[in-house]
Amino acid sequence: MKKxxxxxxxxxxxLVASNAIAQTTVSGNLDISFKNLSREGxxxxxxxxxxxxxxxxxxxxxxxxxxxxxxxxxxxGFSIEDDGNQTTTLFNENTFxxxxxxxxxxxxxxxxxxxxxxxxxxxxxxxxxDLTASENTTQFATDGFLxxxxxxxxxAFGIGIMQKTxxxxxxxxxxxxxxxxxxxxxxxxxxxxESAWExxxxxxxxxxxxxxxxxxxxxxxxxADTRKNKGQSFGASYNMGQITGGIHYKETEFGTTNQAVSVxxxxxxxxxxxxxxxxxxxxxxxxxxxxxxxxGSSGTPADAKSKSLAVGxxxxxxxxxxxxxxxxxxxxVANTDADVLYLRASTxx
Numbered sequence: 001m002k003k004x005x006x007x008x009x010x011x012x013x014x015l016v017a018s019n020a021i022a023q024t025t026v027s028g029n030l031d032i033s034f035k036n037l038s039r040e041g042x043x044x045x046x047x048x049x050x051x052x053x054x055x056x057x058x059x060x061x062x063x064x065x066x067x068x069x070x071x072x073x074x075x076x077g078f079s080i081e082d083d084g085n086q087t088t089t090l091f092n093e094n095t096f097x098x099x100x101x102x103x104x105x106x107x108x109x110x111x112x113x114x115x116x117x118x119x120x121x122x123x124x125x126x127x128x129x130d131l132t133a134s135e136n137t138t139q140f141a142t143d144g145f146l147x148x149x150x151x152x153x154x155x156a157f158g159i160g161i162m163q164k165t166x167x168x169x170x171x172x173x174x175x176x177x178x179x180x181x182x183x184x185x186x187x188x189x190x191x192x193x194e195s196a197w198e199x200x201x202x203x204x205x206x207x208x209x210x211x212x213x214x215x216x217x218x219x220x221x222x223x224a225d226t227r228k229n230k231g232q233s234f235g236a237s238y239n240m241g242q243i244t245g246g247i248h249y250k251e252t253e254f255g256t257t258n259q260a261v262s263v264x265x266x267x268x269x270x271x272x273x274x275x276x277x278x279x280x281x282x283x284x285x286x287x288x289x290x291x292x293x294x295x296g297s298s299g300t301p302a303d304a305k306s307k308s309l310a311v312g313x314x315x316x317x318x319x320x321x322x323x324x325x326x327x328x329x330x331x332x333v334a335n336t337d338a339d340v341l342y343l344r345a346s347t348x349x
Contacts, residue, residue: 024063025061025064027348028349030347030348032055033057035340036050061094073099075097077095095112098112112154113160113173114169116213116231118235120237120274121288132340144301149232149251150217153174168205209238212235216231217232219255227254228253230252232250234248235249242277251269254267266295268293269292273290283313284311286310288310292305302333305327308326308340318345
């Protein structure tokens with residue numbers, strides 16, 4: 001018994017010593033928004049009217065970092081997010097344990113590694129795919145635009161590696177089950193999805209003002225599919241003082257059970273163009289044009305288009321955003337159009 005007590009005491013002392021050199025931080029952000037969506041065009045029915053109302057997203061981040069007893073660095077953490085969609089997934093944001101050696105990081109977790117879900121052509125406001133999102137309604141539930149591409153495995157639990165270089169960061173990520181979001185501490189996931197991987201790069205190639213984004217991913221073919229779910233995302237932006245311009249290409253080849261809209265399609269290709277002007281130190285004006293094309297589809301799908309203007313104003317601890325957009329054929333159905341007004345107040349703490 002004395003030996004057991006002594007061992008326990010030593011273990012406790014070790015834990016205390018480890019915590020003493022670790023650093024724990026708590027941070028968060030809060031977005032409160034208002035959105036008005038008005039459907040127009042002959043592709044809409046009389047019951048598909050406007051939707052309007054407030055939304056919010058609140059996130060709390062708890063992170064820890066320090067040294068391992070072998071001299072390597074580590075970081076760990078998780079986030080609690082509530083944007084109205086979560087039920088059992090409140091803790092499925094940015095959950096990770098990182099093992100860090102110099103410029104190399106091995107990460108285990110979910111929603112932490114750099115990933116394809118970004119746009120280098122949207123500088124203020126929402127990307128086109130998010131403009132139609134409307135809580136608790138099916139009237140704007142589907143659209144043809146892409147935000148993430150292909151398998152998008154970073155939202156599932158897996159293991160990855162990130163390698164910093166003088167020109168940017170390379171990454172590789174693997175998930176054994178692409179649909180796994182939560183699970184017990186000792187039970188394997190039971191989602192019906194296959195394994196998936198993603199390779200990526202983010203950096204400036206050594207050129208000041210340049211940003212490059214390049215990702216490809218793939219999910220194994222499901223039994224019900226005739227093809228694999230694949231994606232690629234390539235973007236570039238360049239800052240010239242007060243002016244920033246960007247272009248972004250996205251493509252998803254859908255597995256038949258992973259269609260984003262109710263149109264039988266093989267591939268969606270999307271191109272985005274963006275321009276931003278920093279009028280003052282606190283005021284930014286931005287414009288975006290996005291076009292998505294459905295290829296290999298049944299019927300005669302129309303190209304989905306989004307044109308938006310946005311203004312961002314920085315009040316220090318609070319940032320304000322206003323965005324107006326015109327959407328055309330947004331779900332690949334001709335004359336299914338909409339006007340969108342989006343207002344948001346954001347703060348971090």
